[in-house]
Amino acid sequence: STGGKNITSKPPPEPSPLRRAKFFKANMRILVTGGAGFIGSHLVDKLMENDENMVIVVDNYFTGSKDNLRQWNGHPRFELIRHDITKPLLVEVDMIYHLACPASPIFYKYNAVKTLKTNVIGTLNMLGLAKRVGARILLTSTSEVYGDPLVHPQTEDYWGNVNPIGVRSCYDEGKRVAETLMFDYHRQHGIEIRVARIFNTYGPRMNIDDGRVVSNFLAQAIRYEPLTVQLPGTQTRSFCYVSDMVDGLIRLMEGDSTGPINIGNPGEFTMLELAETVKEMINPAIEIIKVENTPDDPRQRKPDITKAKELLGWEPRIKLSDGIPLMEEDFRKRIGIPRK
Ligand code: NAD
Ligand code: UDP
């Protein structure tokens, strides 16, 4: 019961002209949550190229590292704060790129409850912050919101096929709630939101042993170990090079569409094809073996990027065979095995 009160739904408040105007001012103060991670640190590099940006990173270093940001250590336009976003955060900023969340299955399953807290309470806190200071906020959601998709390739209007109680649910359901929170703060409080659905991304600075397929295969090939293709090996993924991803995220933030918008590379490969490609490019002498898979592994994944093309003028430029050598250099340096 409404207790006799006449409840009518209010239209969402329009952002004030002043609030809108600040998105075009010089000296933008930009918060990047998860900025010490793989994608976040590349985003920071790009944002720092613009002299008018002040960049603040908050990160709890769960999967990220200060080392990814050492090039900005001490820079007058840069600040790094150790902070866990499941706790409230008080900073004054104009834009928030909200990336904080472990992305690799090994790490997000390691403490599933914590992953949920990061997605739900962490996103709530960043939205509360955006509301208080009038900032625009971008969420890096994921293709995992489509689950094991029954629509192929995946378009943004597909609602997904997700197991709510499985071992991946802390991540994919967590991101689904994060998206819901974004749209409810937008409708209810007029917050300016942007939602990106990121598809598998690879490149330098990925954790070497984080279990994701491109980093696994590359590290295995460099170490002369067999490439571990998880069964059946016919499952597909589409891999986007990190500089293309960062370009897409910035275009989304600076454009006019809320999203959700798929950002990914539509080139689709089976895991066996990926293994063959890595073997051929890095070390033709190694073996490819089949190993057990984990539960609920999606069988296929490929973004439909029509919206990104039309609304952001974005499409990826770097194909897998060009991206792998760029990543190889970084991996060889960190593993300590130079190319012969
Ligand atoms: P990553 O693990 O390298 O980076 C995540 C960063 O968030 C790390 O630096 C970590 O320490 C930090 N973090 C985690 N929990 C935190 C917390 N509670 N408080 C503060 N910091 C916290 O992962 P990534 O690949 O760079 O992914 C970045 C974002 O993109 C994530 O939101 C992820 O879900 C999304 N995404 C990535 C991919 C991909 O293929 N890499 C695909 C889809 C979506
Ligand atoms: N919050 C924050 N930083 C801020 C403002 C809010 O971390 O600058 C957190 C706040 O602690 C709360 C969440 O964001 O847990 C949601 O804030 P909101 O104001 O929307 O909700 P309320 O505080 O009324 O529950």
Ligand code: UDP
């Ligand atoms: N995979 C694989 N070998 C590995 C690691 C992963 O064959 O050493 C497969 C995995 O089964 C999945 C695909 O690669 O089908 C992508 O897995 P990843 O963990 O990189 O990303 P996600 O499942 O989140 O797309």
